[in-house]
Amino acid sequence: MDLKQIRQQLAKNNLKATRPRQAILEALAQASGWVTAKSLFDKLSGQEANIDFSTICRNLELLSSIGILCRVDRDSNGIFAYSLSEMDEHHHHLICRSCGKISPMEFCPLQQLNSTQTAGYSELECRFEIYGCCRDCQGKQGK
Amino acid sequence: MDLKQIRQQLAKNNLKATRPRQAILEALAQASGWVTAKSLFDKLSGQEANIDFSTICRNLELLSSIGILCRVDRDSNGIFAYSLSEMDEHHHHLICRSCGKISPMEFCPLQQLNSTQTAGYSELECRFEIYGCCRDCQGKQGK
């Protein structure tokens, strides 16, 4: 997604293209990897912008909820990593516990699920992440 | 799992049956539902015990990791709910966003996964939760 597409996505969701929001999106585009609210804050604080930490958190969550960003609980401790989603499709992630590498996976368990398990429920969504040890990290000493 | 089985599980994992830990397990047994670290702390603080909040958090996490407890991110905000696991088998949970009801599901996506998606990875584990709106909550004014 380029910035023009992102602007359209924002408009479609009644979200404004504010200065802080754009600075956040630009920083994400430059980072070209995964960032945390904290790392973005530190990066943006250096610049003239001076965006509040709460503004960053709120935006990262919001942008994730409309699919502009991916959000992953990298160390399964409730500290989230975010990145611009490169895949357009809905997807989940595979995370290496050792080096922290995050890879997209097309598989979504909701599609595979036998519907008797969720009988009576509507508006289903799922949270799904796989943790493991990637090939590069196998054999290496611990964490 | 009754208290005798739990004690065996602890011993098997080189964990001690300390006074705070036993108080926590008893409180969980009495609660017979889902508790948070905070709610347990408030409950136990009334009693003579006086267990530190960090002790409660550490124990809840530890007991979850060895399968004595289930842990669920009920509102997907990183605040965890815990309960003694009634099912012996590995399982995941279905959560109603509206009333917070948590139901176990036998389905585990790791078993269904085409192995090409996780090629090269070892020590796979997954985190999987389904969120939806249960039958009782449908039609009601939404939270």
Add this chain to the structure above:
DNA sequence: AATATAAATGCAAGTACTTGCATTTATATT
């Protein structure tokens, strides 16, 4: 029963957000 040792605790300080609210700002309407 006394001792050793590894696990667990409590305390204090730190981290990473989250929330409520008054003020500001981007966009739509006139």
Add this chain to the structure above:
DNA sequence: AATATAAATGCAAGTACTTGCATTTATATT
């Protein structure tokens, strides 16, 4: 271009843990 309005921001205060470390405690060994 001026105005209205709904969204977003920044601030301050709050929440829910988390971490490091010295001290205590449960269990295994003698």
